[in-house]
Amino acid sequence: xxxxxxxxxxxxxxxxxxxxxxxxxxxxxxxxxxxxxxxxxxxxxxxxxxxxxxxxxxxxxxxxxxxxxxxxxxxxxxxxxxxxxxxxxxxxxxxxxxxxxxxxxxxxxxxxxxxxxxxxxxxxxxxxxxxxxxxxxxxxxxxxxxxxxxxxx
Numbered sequence: 001x002x003x004x005x006x007x008x009x010x011x012x013x014x015x016x017x018x019x020x021x022x023x024x025x026x027x028x029x030x031x032x033x034x035x036x037x038x039x040x041x042x043x044x045x046x047x048x049x050x051x052x053x054x055x056x057x058x059x060x061x062x063x064x065x066x067x068x069x070x071x072x073x074x075x076x077x078x079x080x081x082x083x084x085x086x087x088x089x090x091x092x093x094x095x096x097x098x099x100x101x102x103x104x105x106x107x108x109x110x111x112x113x114x115x116x117x118x119x120x121x122x123x124x125x126x127x128x129x130x131x132x133x134x135x136x137x138x139x140x141x142x143x144x145x146x147x148x149x150x151x152x153x
Contacts, residue, residue: 017078028136029136031060032136046112046113047112050107067093068090095135103124
C-alpha cells in the first residue's frame with residue numbers, strides 16, 4: 001500500500017496512474033477480443049492475413065508496453081514495492097510478448113499459399129488470442145480478489 005509519508009496530492013497522482021494502468025488493460029482486453037476477427041476478414045487472402053497479423057502484432061506490442069510502463073511508473077512513484085502480483089504481472093508481460101513475437105515470426109516466414117499451412121496458422125492465431133485473453137482475465141481476477149482482501153499476495 002502507499003506509504004504514510006506521501007502527501008494527498010502524491011496519493012492522488014499514484015491513484016490516477018493506477019487508473020490509467022487499469023484503463024489501458026481494459027483497452028488491451030478489447031483489442032484482444034477484436035483481434036478474433038483478423039483470421040475471418042482475411043479468410044480468402046493469405047497476404048492480407050500476413051499484413052493484418054503484422055499490424056496486429058505491432059499494436060499488441062505498443063499497448064502491452066504502455067501497460068507495463070504505466071504500472072512500473074506507478075510502482076516507483078507510489079513506493080508500492082515489488083509485490084508478488086507485480087512480479088507476476090511482469091512475468092506475464094514477458095510471456096505474452098514472447099508468444100506474440102513467435103506467432104508473428106511463424107506467420108511471417110510461412111508459405112501461406114499452401115492452404116493447409118494457412119488454415120493451421122489461422123487456427124493458431126485464434127487459439128493464441130484465446131490464451132492471451134484468458135491470461136489477462138485471470139490476472140484481473142487475481143487483482144480484484146487482492147483488492148477485496150479475499151486473498152493476500
